[in-house]
Amino acid sequence: MSTATALGKGGAPRAGRREVRLWTCACVLAVVLAAVLLVPLLHPLDEQAVDMANKLHAPSAAHPFGTDDVGRDVLLRCVYGLRVSLLVGVVAALTATVIGTAVGAAAGAAGGRTDRMVMRVVDVFSSVPHLLLGIFIVAMFRPGVWPVVVSVGLTHWLSTARIVRAEVLSLRSRDFVDAAVSGGASRLRVAVRHLLPGVLPQAGLAAVLMVPHAIWHESALSFLGLGLPTHRASLGNMIQDARGTLLAGDWWPTLFPGLFLIVPTLAIAGLAGVWRERINPRRRSELML
Amino acid sequence: MSADTLTPETVAGPPAAAHPLLSVRELTVRFRMRGGREVAAVTDVGLDLAPGECLALVGESGCGKSVLASALLGLLPGNAHVSGSAVLRGPGEADGLDLLTADEATLARTVRGRRVGLVPQSPAAHLTPVRTVRSQLAETVRELTGARGEELRAATLTAAGRAAFPADHLDRYPHQLSGGLAQRAATALALVGDAPLLLADEPTTGLDRDLVDRTVDELRAHTDEGRGLLIITHDLAAAERVADRVAVMYAGRIVELAPAPDFFGTPGPRHPYARGLLEALPERSFTPIPGMPPELGDLPAGCAFAPRCDRAADVCATVPQLTGGVACHRPLTAAAGEGPAARREGSRV
């Protein structure tokens, strides 16, 4: 084997840092998940209710994140907003990944003319800015959660399709696929037993990386007034609503939803990074024999 | 183990061995694995390499020979623990540099490419696929010599010429090269820094016989210019063609260290493993050594070869030291062997 393994002597400390990152991200996500799952059970939110008597209170013991311009508790709305965002993000990312994996795998496995045609379609879709395409799609529906999911899902499968197709193509030309064919394996068995397991980690990684992206898209669409109905507690809506108050110096209705958007997405991206290092291993280095 | 018993020149020193270019002493590499398991990849290796000399390190895949090369280049992963010394000495240099204790910055800036040139196992993978041979070679030349402009152009051509890489192929990309030319391109890169020590890790894997011969002949020519060449290979025919001395590695230890003519001719290998390996060649008796090499993470006590050895006796329960060029309690003698040289000459009759 090659001695040109690109690992320096710093392998051990690097692994240590990775552990720290892994656990930090995992803890943040655990807290976030616990919050979005448990808080609604303990503390139901009437999304329509307003309390003009308590509007724009700065953070205090009663309202740790303060109240917004119609007197709603920012912390509670942040948690509910994140719940919606995570739901939209996860479902949209899954939709996109399923479409992308199916299209990419089919193109890669079929090869030839089918492959070329499918990939041209992908190119055409990719040439349109996807936020624009997303806006176009949500604009066709009444505001709500599902149009946003559909919009984000339909515009984000392209890169997954490319990744999966490339992976299938590279696996398909490997000798072990030839060996399986020679050993009597059917097309289905080759796909299910040899190609899919090789592709799934990549597709799964693409899905996880897409969750934060989808969350941002949901927020962007809501911020533009095209996403969720304006009374729904969503991070994008909250930031949109708080624009006016920010100019008056009331920072909390903007800052906290912003942090709720940034921190969980960074945690998810961090976890995905660790996962990527796992599945694209220079693991050979562990023992060079 | 004392360094004396390890010193190869007591056995088979070439004339220049008094001033070795590289002396390795008691080199040991251990990998700590998950679950506290320890893998003894290299154990107690000692060897010397003189300028103008070629030493072939042969052994089965997984015997630790690539780990040894990686250790010399400081390219081991973080879970490797290295002890011993590997001193690289320039001409007239008294102390030299211990490759095992040198820090990464020193290795990167002054050793790799400049004092040790690496001829890689798979040249196609060693070259950057998206850049032409000329641009890669020029970059290395600029990096190592600081040449610029017209001077750089000329130096690049010279560097290509030194490895017999044809100038009209310089503007090709690696995938447009045949295996032989890719190997020469990689060798050209290794030679740019005019390193006195060349380290070739399985440089002939996947090449056909003619190319193997040409590649090792070219490496031999660079050796004859006064460089030291450590070639790591499982190809005994290539080793015979190029080497002055042969070191046979088994289960992380050097079990035999002998001049190539003695090893491949008369009296032949003295360690039963080395003998078995040579006898397994299709031009000899073509019979395999029974069994498989032991796990480096689970070595038997005593001589690691004893479980496969038909000469094993009670004494083999202790680890034999490398004395007189062989690490065996019951080495073969020329008389005990069946005249391998005669057999080799007559193998096609």
Next chain:
Amino acid sequence: MTPPRTRHTGPAGGAGPHALELRDITAGYDRRAPVLRGVSLSLREGEAVGLLGPSGCGKSTLAKVAALLHRPDAGTVHLGGEPARGFRHRAPRAQRTAVGVVFQSPRLAADPRLTLSALIAEPLLATGRKAGAADRTRELARAVGLGPDLLGRRPHEVSDGQLQRACVARALALRPRVLVCDEMTAMLDASTTAALVAVVEDYRARSGAALLAVGHDRTLLERWCDRTVELHGGGTDSALRSAPRAAAGTSAG
């Protein structure tokens, strides 16, 4: 030293049916520039033929055609007298599995996710021979010299030699009538090479299977095979030159 070579015309002498017959094969990866042009080669039942040639002459392509893994642009393949009815998945399973293949690099030829025992059992499971697969796997593993402790490991936990042993076991799992070994030993040391050749020869002695051994090591193939065939330059003048096995008594023992 080297016996004189004669121009190879048609099947080598002998009456029996051909285990494998390649007729006028033109093949490659680009129709305009095939690596093989009009190559014919036949193996009698039980015959071992060594196919020699420099890198890039198309000998691996020919091996893939013989194993029904690559569709030639022109020419026909006959297995046991029957014309091949397709290539890759288009070939009937019985024809595909009648040829066992071993590749050069065990690392590429082994699915990295399967343990060695799953790797060896894969052809048995793929062809619905689940019953008795475990026993057959152990038997195959023993034949190639793999102990039970190695069978539970994955490819990255074993050496090249051990992995290639598993790949040979896999190729023998369905008791093929023809074995195609494409540079099987190019990455292996002398002892493992001799051991794997012995495994293949042992199987052939028991089963009467034919062998197409592709490689560039003339000494090895002349020692191993009944005759060697040399493939020249592919391209426009792919030509085969045949030589009988070097005189008996090459064995030094």
